[in-house]
Amino acid sequence: MRLLHTSDWHLGASIKQVDCHAEQDRFLSWLVDTLEERDIDVLVVAGDIFHYSNPSNAARKLFYNFLSRCARVDNLRKIIIVAGNHDSPSGLEAPRELLGHLDVHVVGALPRDEEEWPTCLVPVEGHDGEVELVVAAVPYVQEARLGVSLGDGGESELREEYQEAFARLYRRLADEAAERWPQAALAATGHLTIYGKDDEPEKGDFHTGIHRTAKPAASMGEMGEPISDEADHLRTIGTIEAMGPQIFDERFQYVALGHIHRPMPVGGTRHIRYCGTPVATSLDEDTPPRQVIQVDVQAGASPADLPIEVVQVPKWREIFEIDGSEAEINDMLAQMKSAAELPPVVFLRVQLGPDDVAGVDRLSRFKEIIDEHHEVGQRPVIVELRERYDVMVDGGEPIEKMPPIEELSYLDVFEAMYRRRHPDRGAPPERLVAKFRQIEQLMHSNEEGE
Ligand SMILES: [Mn+2]
Structure with missing residues (x-):
């Protein structure tokens, strides 16, 4: 199954007073062509479809026009869309049933009831009607949904707790998928910050223009002032936003991440990746490359042999x-x-x-x-x-x-x-x-x- 991974479209965003509509429109047209040309089976959008939780009608129009054009792409079997922290979970899910008829699967929020978590699993059938791929479509997760509450515990304790809760979620989804579709390949999504190395957060990896999860300690701030407040930096890292890649069960052959706007694989892996934002909406997003990721996922294949192709997104502005x-x-x-x-x-x-x-x-x-x-x-x-x-x-x-x-x-x-x-x-x-x-x-x- 050929999967294309994109995220962080931020439809409706602007660069200061300049609306990004024109370049986002071009990106979505390019994406339709790319799906067609590359014979993509499944498109995965790993969160932050919209920039504002109550997007403008122009932004909504971009989104729905894109989906309707995708319906005419020959080989495309499924579009899987999860909400990011910028999206309104219920807003994204409102047309869920309607979109289902176009083979668009939307997950806005993780169900409260743990028993319902497996509803995030999206099976994708191949030519012969057999399920060949299952995607654990996990959106941005509010901590309360995982039963973790902000107690008086220390930072590392809290992070540990979050990490365990997330690992349990992904394990549960992998278990369920393996039981129901043992012959299928397995992929997952996530909209969160995963740090680069298993033990130590890679500071640079958190820097994004939009989320500001954290800034590198010695960098310059918005107004050119140096940010040297180490305590502030650490405080930001010690949140739910930063976890190690070990939260993803080993059975996932590919993990499509969103949230960080710079493309990169994480934790020394090949198969757990951020694809980055396709359209820059700020000055610091202009430097990193814009990409979407093409992956051929096959049951039983090891991540080390995964055919991954990085596809460059053109620059329109x-x-x-x-x-x-x-x-x-x-x-x-x-x-x-x-x-x-x-x-x-x-x-x-x-x-x-x-x-x-x-x-x-x-x-x-x-x-x-x-x-x-x-x-x-x-x-x-x-x-x-x-x-x-x-x-x-x-x-x-x-x-x-x-x-x-x-x-x-x-x-x-x-x-x-x-x-x-x-x-x-x-x-x-x-x-x-x-x-x-x-x-x-x-x-x-x-x-x-x-
Ligand atoms: Mn984003």
């Missing part, structure tokens, strides 16, 4: 970060060339000289240069402008001025306020950021009207 003096930026904007179809998105970092004044109409001057040198429809879009004086103070850190407020996201403002109020604490804790995002989502869904 480039994201540039330009750093320089005003004169240098003028030149770069005038000469800017993008190899991609859609006009590039630009983050500007302006170095001010000692005599330059910050915040004076610089943005509109840059826009004039763009208008002068680029055709309508191909004009680079400036989504952020930050100005700084390269003056060293005590610690030797350059001062970075806050960009004008209309350039900031709600979260940027929230973080800045938090830092101002608690200068000793660094970045706001993940828990608080998550709450803030919930509020932001609510606001977003209200703004959207319809």
